[in-house]
Amino acid sequence: MVYEGExxxxxxxxxxxxxxxRLPTFLERGFSDLKHEVIARGRCxxxxxxxxxxxxxxxxxxxxxxxxxxxxDTVCGLCYTFCPRTFMPQASIEERIFGRTSDDALGVxxxxxxxxxxxxEIEGQDGGVxxxxxxxxxxxxxxxxxxVTASDSNWRPKxxxxxxxxxLKASAGTRYTxxxxxxxxxxxxxxxxxxxxFVGLPCQIQGLxxxxxxxxxxxxxxEAVKLLIGLFCxxxxxxxxxxxxxxxxxxxxxxxFDIKGKExxxxxxxxxAGGGGEEDVITIPLSELEGFVHEGCSVCTDFTAELADISxxxxxxxxxxxxxxxxxxxGDELVRGAYESGYIEIKALPxxxxxxxxxxxxxxxxHNQEQER
Ligand SMILES: Cc1cc2nc3c(=O)[nH]c(=O)nc-3n(C[C@H](O)[C@H](O)[C@H](O)COP(=O)(O)OP(=O)(O)OC[C@H]3O[C@@H](n4cnc5c(N)ncnc54)[C@H](O)[C@@H]3O)c2cc1C
Ligand code: SF4
Ligand code: SF4
Numbered sequence: 001m002v003y004e005g006e007x008x009x010x011x012x013x014x015x016x017x018x019x020x021x022r023l024p025t026f027l028e029r030g031f032s033d034l035k036h037e038v039i040a041r042g043r044c045x046x047x048x049x050x051x052x053x054x055x056x057x058x059x060x061x062x063x064x065x066x067x068x069x070x071x072x073d074t075v076c077g078l079c080y081t082f083c084p085r086t087f088m089p090q091a092s093i094e095e096r097i098f099g100r101t102s103d104d105a106l107g108v109x110x111x112x113x114x115x116x117x118x119x120x121e122i123e124g125q126d127g128g129v130x131x132x133x134x135x136x137x138x139x140x141x142x143x144x145x146x147x148v149t150a151s152d153s154n155w156r157p158k159x160x161x162x163x164x165x166x167x168l169k170a171s172a173g174t175r176y177t178x179x180x181x182x183x184x185x186x187x188x189x190x191x192x193x194x195x196x197x198f199v200g201l202p203c204q205i206q207g208l209x210x211x212x213x214x215x216x217x218x219x220x221x222x223e224a225v226k227l228l229i230g231l232f233c234x235x236x237x238x239x240x241x242x243x244x245x246x247x248x249x250x251x252x253x254x255x256x257f258d259i260k261g262k263e264x265x266x267x268x269x270x271x272x273a274g275g276g277g278e279e280d281v282i283t284i285p286l287s288e289l290e291g292f293v294h295e296g297c298s299v300c301t302d303f304t305a306e307l308a309d310i311s312x313x314x315x316x317x318x319x320x321x322x323x324x325x326x327x328x329x330x331g332d333e334l335v336r337g338a339y340e341s342g343y344i345e346i347k348a349l350p351x352x353x354x355x356x357x358x359x360x361x362x363x364x365x366x367h368n369q370e371q372e373r
Contacts, residue, residue, distance in 0.1 A: 048180025049207030230305020232313025
């Protein structure tokens with residue numbers, strides 16, 4: 001597999017020099033290699049990319065890793081090539097998507113804003129910006145569906161292919177548990193969506209960009225994915241987190257989870273909030289939750305979803321606002337259109353906000369590169 005801007009020979013010597021694996025050639029690598037080099041070594045992020053683009057791989061409810069479901073591995077190389085944890089030709093992909101690379105800890109970007117929705121009915125995690133941008137995209141037919149991660153009444157994540165405002169609104173908010181959301185892209189492709197938006201974590205955006213940019217001979221239909229919205233991410237948790245919280249507050253009575261600073265805040269549903277001054281939120285120090293951090297996150301170095309069209313997070317902005325980074329022309333146009341049409345309000349992100357984001361991006365990169373050694 002050769003990425004744009006690299007010849008096979010060059011790639012080989014460069015990777016050998018750095019002590020990494022040689023880039024795979026088709027009919028050379030298969031699921032057993034993925035299993036051996038990524039899954040068994042605790043590097044899998046459960047992004048879902050391998051299962052989304054190979055029907056022999058599945059991740060069913062309750063699975064903690066991707067599984068090969070057939071006896072015969074054709075060793076076609078797709079899963080190995082698309083996985084964000086086998087090799088990551090970041091510079092080549094940046095050149096291909098953005099036309100340039102960047103040394104900035106924020107990655108390649110065009111503009112940074114503080115933003116929030118103008119629609120009161122959207123109960124977003126921060127500024128409700130992701131949901132508002134998708135609503136604008138659906139209304140203007142820039143997209144015909146959005147692959148989002150919603151949850152059931154017990155906060156177990158589930159993927160939705162949203163085609164209407166009600167489904168979008170129900171997906172607003174953050175689920176701090178792993179879910180292989182990229183499999184929703186397969187569902188969208190199978191249901192004939194032609195202009196798909198995907199919202200996901202940095203590892204998921206990396207997987208989809210690899211699928212988009214890899215030079216490979218199969219018709220996967222990935223051109224139908226028109227917009228990638230990435231969420232900032234420091235780490236993610238296993239379902240054990242939900243079981244732990246459930247012992248203190250029944251999950252069906254939780255209205256919101258939020259990680260702020262060094263604590264997890266669990267907001268009780270409004271009906272449960274007592275009168276007489278009783279708090280409707282409990283806080284749990286993140287140090288008590290370390291055992292639930294997903295192993296695969298320990299080697300992840302991308303905080304801001306550097307390969308997305310648009311990245312969104314909370315850090316850097318005031319309470320009730322989201323930090324919004326546009327990276328591509330497509331991303332810029334969507335944000336500008338949503339602003340001009342009254343879906344969102346935006347203001348320039350102050351330098352202090354940008355510095356906060358940069359600081360966390362550098363911290364994650366240096367800490368997790370260290371872990372990988
Ligand atoms: C696991 C996780 C860790 C995060 N860590 C940080 C952090 O360290 N610092 C920071 O600044 N921001 C972090 N964020 C981002 C932040 O929580 C908000 O998602 C972001 O600010 C957007 O808020 P919003 O109100 O604009 O989005 P909303 O309008 O509320 O929309 C949220 C969108 O997120 C999607 N989503 C929710 N949960 C998941 C999930 N598990 N996987 C994929 N998509 C999901 C939903 O589909 C929805 O489309 C994290 C998000 C997640 C999911
Ligand atoms: S990181 Fe993603 S693509 Fe790689 S093995 Fe895990 S689920 Fe599959
Ligand atoms: S820390 Fe990295 S690997 Fe873990 S969920 Fe976030 S983006 Fe994915």
